[in-house]
Amino acid sequence: MKVKKIRGHSRKDVLLLNDMGLNVMNKVMSNKWIIAIYTLPALLLIGVLIFIPLVLTGYYGLMDWDGIGDMSFIGLENYKNAIVDGKFWSSAWHSTLLAFFSTLSLAIYLMISMILASKLKGADFLRKIYLIPMLLSSVAIAQLWIKVFNPTNGMLNYVLMKLGIENPPAWLAEPSFVLFAIFIPILWQYAGFYILIYYAALKNIPESIIEAAKIDGASPLQIAYRIKLPLIKGIVKVTIVLAIVGSLKYFDLIYVMTGGGPNGASEVMASYMYKLAFASNDFGYGSAIGFLLLIITLIVTVIIRKLTATKDEIQY
Amino acid sequence: MSKKKALSLLLSALLFVLVLAGCSGSGDDNESTEGGKNAGDKKTVKFMHLWPEGSSAQHHKIVSDIVADFEAEHKDVTVDVEVLSNEQYKDKIKVLSTSNELPDVGMTWAAGYLAPYVSGNKFASLNDILDSGLGNEFVAGTTDAYAIDGQTYGLPLELNIVSVYYNKKIFDDNGLDVPKTYDEFKEVVKTLKSNGVAPIALGNKDRWTGSMWYMYFADRIGGGELLTKAINREESFESPALVQAAEEIQNLVDMDAFVKGFNGLSDEEAKSMFMNEQAAMYLIATWDLPNYTTNEDVPQSFRDSVGYFPFPTVDGNGDVNSFVGGPGVGLFVSEDSDVKAEAKEFASFFVKQWGARAVTDVGVIPATKVDPNELDLPQMYEDVLNDLNNATNLTLYADVQMSSDTAQVHLDQIQALFGKDASPEEFVKAHEEALSKE
Incomplete structure (x- = not known):
């Protein structure tokens, strides 16, 4: 047998070294103190960068503060204002719509992944194509789609006019269209991410199960719906949580494309929070909205986990 | 599994090292600046501005020159310059101000922007240097925008007025003359519209663009003072003239006077429509003058075909010499500065040097007085400077x-x-409610 050399060691040596390394590793990992020390840096980072700011945000939410001068404590006033603030609720509604559509779009991503995973010719190439938008920054995507949606010179309206539609809408200027118009680039932006996850999960299903189903005479649709889908249920659940939570705190693309406009028609919770804190100089109220956003996201996550909870883990 | 763990451990260790490196790096910075301050009698004035070399090369160069001149004249002072682009600058100033680390001299905007910094006691009053002669250098009234309760907190660098810029070639092709009254203006819009030309470029995603249209209607219908008085609570925002101004806006919208989808377009997009000759008119301030005069990146034929006219009178009301506009960025001096005297010295030095060079080199109309006859300027600049001299409001x-x-x-x-x-x-009611809440 030909032995491949890896950096001067034969493969056998490397395997041996690896084994020894694992043994040492296991020994180290059985000491609780060492585990604590090793996790400390990450814990510190998370604490300083995430949990302390979270608590501070909640604290600022109790203040009347313009972000520059002195703060004064006003108790729950900001939260009370938020509850009767029509703009906050309309932004919350827009966030909810976004979450709803993002969840629906998971079905499209799943369908595409199933097609890609079924030994399609060129599937690998297509998968990479779908992944490209994920590599672009949101700001670049936003700029790109602003150009596509441009009412006079944009690609979309050009095509529509060629198709004989006389007066196609100005997508980003119509309060009734704007949210849907923005949703299209979001759908496009995240396609690669979810397809990647689903594709990996589908590839993990042992071929033997599919073979067995085929021998039993299951149609491709039945295989997809009754075998593949239940087997990747766990992953689907995770993506639902990701999609909903991600939509609830969605900000960047909307901020660049419309700034929440026209007149708040595409305002979401995060953009409204930013506007209050940085444009209206109302840091206290902005922090309160930010904290509410956190609480809403937490509650929604817990609800989804509860709704989709199952006991049986799949073992192949 | 344990391989994965090892990998994550390695990654977290790497992160930790990165953080340590980051910390020690900033530590060095602090030491060096403190060292600078302690080293004998050499003092450091920290100065932050918002003209990066990449996007505003001319501005950047003038600032560097002024800083060098200042350091040459004041051997005992070093100026430590930090540059950020506009939006980043705004964010950083805010963060620095909450942590009491404002630069000694920096840039601010007028009135509403300035107010929280003043009430938070962050900016120093500049009345002393204005009273000792510097005040006479400014165009009358420009420093008022930076004044609160009789104290001035900013030294304006720019002054802009808003006018309607139009494409002479499109006007000629359609047999149109410059409108003097609003009725003539509406005729121009109608003719352009029926000839298939978009009359007015407007990017109202940015919103201040539409605000300028409203302000001019308010000015022409209700007089130059009305809007300011309504904002100061000396008048109601629900006064008939302000309602009528809002009606005129909607009349223009009904006439399709503005480009399609203006509420979703940014000012940049609207500007590019005007500059690509897709729209005949564009209401903008004089900060755009270089695009119509000296900017070599814009085709000469386009620059030659742009003219401007003052916003027309409405039903015989209003004064064409009354303008919407005002100072742009200005310099502030930090109240907590350790080197306040030097900072003030630098700020006033800066303003004096800026004036003439700004208009010739960058094409910015400065807030300090400039005699158009002394400088070699494009005709449009001379016209604008003359407009400013004749401005009634x-x-x-x-x-x-x-x-x-x-x-x-x-x-x-x-x-x-x-x-x-x-x-x-509803428009005026929402304003009245918001203003009376204050």
């Missing part, structure tokens, strides 16, 4: 005059008014 941009809370209401309402989401009555 200058109304500062509404969103700058208002507190930032109310400004947001105003800007959203502008979008609603143009998009016909709000009736003129």
Whole structure:
């Protein structure tokens, strides 16, 4: 047998070294103190960068503060204002719509992944194509789609006019269209991410199960719906949580494309929070909205986990 | 599994090292600046501005020259310059101010932007240097926009007025003359529209663009003082003239005077439509003058075909010498500065040097007095400087005059008014409510 050399060691040596390394590793990992020390840096980072700011945000939410001068404590006033603030609720509604559509779009991503995973010719190439938008920054995507949606010179309206539609809408200027118009680039932006996850999960299903189903005479649709889908249920659940939570705190693309406009028609919770804190100089109220956003996201996550909870883990 | 763990451990260790490196790096910085301050009698003035070399090369160069001149004249002072682009600058100033680390000299905007910094006691009053002669250098009234309760907190660097810029070639092709009255203006719009030309480029996603249209109608219908008085609470915002101004906006919208989808377009997009000759008119301030005169990146044929006219009178009312406009950025001196005397010295030195060079090198109209006859300037600059000399009134941009809370209401309402989401009555009512809440 030909032995491949890896950096001067034969493969056998490397395997041996690896084994020894694992043994040492296991020994180290059985000491609780060492585990604590090793996790400390990450814990510190998370604490300083995430949990302390979270608590501070909640604290600022109790203040009347313009972000520059002195703060004064006003108790729950900001939260009370938020509850009767029509703009906050309309932004919350827009966030909810976004979450709803993002969840629906998971079905499209799943369908595409199933097609890609079924030994399609060129599937690998297509998968990479779908992944490209994920590599672009949101700001670049936003700029790109602003150009596509441009009412006079944009690609979309050009095509529509060629198709004989006389007066196609100005997508980003119509309060009734704007949210849907923005949703299209979001759908496009995240396609690669979810397809990647689903594709990996589908590839993990042992071929033997599919073979067995085929021998039993299951149609491709039945295989997809009754075998593949239940087997990747766990992953689907995770993506639902990701999609909903991600939509609830969605900000960047909307901020660049419309700034929440026209007149708040595409305002979401995060953009409204930013506007209050940085444009209206109302840091206290902005922090309160930010904290509410956190609480809403937490509650929604817990609800989804509860709704989709199952006991049986799949073992192949 | 344990391989994965090892990998994650390795990664977290790497992160930790990175953080340590980051910390030690900033530590060095602090040491060096402190060292600078302690080293004998050499003092350091920290200066932050918002003209990076990449996007505003000319501005950047003038600033560097002024800093070098200042250091040459004041051997005992070093100026430590930090540059950020506009939006980043705004964010950073805010963060620095909460942690009491404002630069000794920096840039600010007028009125509403300035107010929280002043009430938070962050900016130093500059009355002393203005009274000792510097005040005479400014165009009358320009420093008022930076004054609160009789104290001035900023030294304006720019002064802009808003006019209607138009494409002479499109006007000629359609047999149109410059309109003097609003009726003539509407005829121009109608003719252009029926000939298939978009009359007015407007990017109302940015909202202040639409606000300038509203402000001019308010000025022409209700007089130069009315809007300012309504914002100061000396008048009601529900006065008939302000309602009528809002109605005129919606009349223009009904006539399709503005480019399609203006509420979703940014000012940049609208500007590019005007500059690509897709729209005949564009209401903008004089900061755009270089595009129509000296900017070599713009085709000469386009630059030659642009003219401007003052906003027309409405039904015989209003004065064409009354302008919307005002100072742009200005210099502030930090109240907590350790080197306040030197900082003030630098700020006033800067303003004096800036004036003449700004207009010749960058094409910025400075807030200090400039004699157009002394300099070799394009005709359009001379016209604008003469307009300024003849101005009877200058109304500062509404969103700058208002507190930032109310400004947001105003800007959203502008979008609603143009998009016909709000009736003129609802528009003024929302303003009245927001203003009376303060």
